[in-house]
Amino acid sequence: MKINNRLKKIADLVDKDAKVMDVGCDHALLDIYLTKEKKISYCIASDIKEGPLNQAKENIKAYQQQEKIELRLGNGLDVYTEDISTIIISGLGGKTMQGIFAQNLEKLKTIDTIILSPNNYQKDIRKFLTKHGYYIEEEVLIKEKKIIYQIIKFKKGKKKYKEQEYFFGPILLTKKNFLFQEFFTNELKSRKILLAILPKNFYIKRYKTKREIKEIEKVLDIKA
Numbered sequence: 001m002k003i004n005n006r007l008k009k010i011a012d013l014v015d016k017d018a019k020v021m022d023v024g025c026d027h028a029l030l031d032i033y034l035t036k037e038k039k040i041s042y043c044i045a046s047d048i049k050e051g052p053l054n055q056a057k058e059n060i061k062a063y064q065q066q067e068k069i070e071l072r073l074g075n076g077l078d079v080y081t082e083d084i085s086t087i088i089i090s091g092l093g094g095k096t097m098q099g100i101f102a103q104n105l106e107k108l109k110t111i112d113t114i115i116l117s118p119n120n121y122q123k124d125i126r127k128f129l130t131k132h133g134y135y136i137e138e139e140v141l142i143k144e145k146k147i148i149y150q151i152i153k154f155k156k157g158k159k160k161y162k163e164q165e166y167f168f169g170p171i172l173l174t175k176k177n178f179l180f181q182e183f184f185t186n187e188l189k190s191r192k193i194l195l196a197i198l199p200k201n202f203y204i205k206r207y208k209t210k211r212e213i214k215e216i217e218k219v220l221d222i223k224a
């Protein structure tokens with residue numbers, strides 16, 4: 001079965017035979033791929049909306065995976081059960097992901113692996129989950145239709161990170177590959193545009209943006 005590069009990279013990070021719940025599954029193509037390729041034997045695909053779940057149901061039927069994928073309708077971890085040890089969330093914003101975990105903090109007790117592909121606020125979700133007992137085991141960048149996505153795999157355990165590592169990603173920072181250069185060059189451009197249009201009295205936002213511009217220029221070795 002063929003899925004896009006972004007979903008394939010996420011699938012690659014799933015441990016063999018993991019007990020997975022995909023929050024915000026939408027089409028459920030990731031889950032179908034995981035069970036069809038026999039990386040895992042069973043999975044829960046959940047979504048907050050009925051429309052996507054109906055689409056998921058159709059897709060699951062088309063690929064004959066009804067026995068292996070259970071659908072659950074609900075908000076984030078509200079529909080989580082303790083038999084699941086790996087949570088995947090992709091295609092949502094970092095703040096939304098943070099909210100999903102914050103609303104059900106006690107459920108983290110039985111979750112040992114979290115794989116996320118946040119559309120933004122990657123720094124915030126790294127900080128949040130490391131504060132709540134996870135470390136970053138792997139990070140990758142993947143380009144799909146001109147957009148570069150970050151994928152972060154957290155495991156239960158403690159590790160300390162510097163502010164710079166939260167921002168760039170501790171593992172991405174050590175690899176610093178060509179996608180890293182491209183991703184943060186784009187981040188630099190968007191911050192420069194933001195700074196140009198931010199009203200002068202937005203002191204804190206302007207200060208924060210200037211600091212991030214300096215930091216990105218330093219890491220990308222760009223002379224200001």
Ligand SMILES: C[S@@+](CC[C@H](N)C(=O)[O-])C[C@H]1O[C@@H](n2cnc3c(N)ncnc32)[C@H](O)[C@@H]1O
Nearest residue numbers: 023024025026047048049052074075076090091
């Ligand atoms: C952009 S799609 C991403 C689909 C898929 N995960 C992917 O990466 O291709 C986001 C999906 O998350 C669902 N969603 C948004 N907030 C949610 C929440 N709090 N709990 C569960 N699902 C949610 C939406 O209904 C939508 O189907």
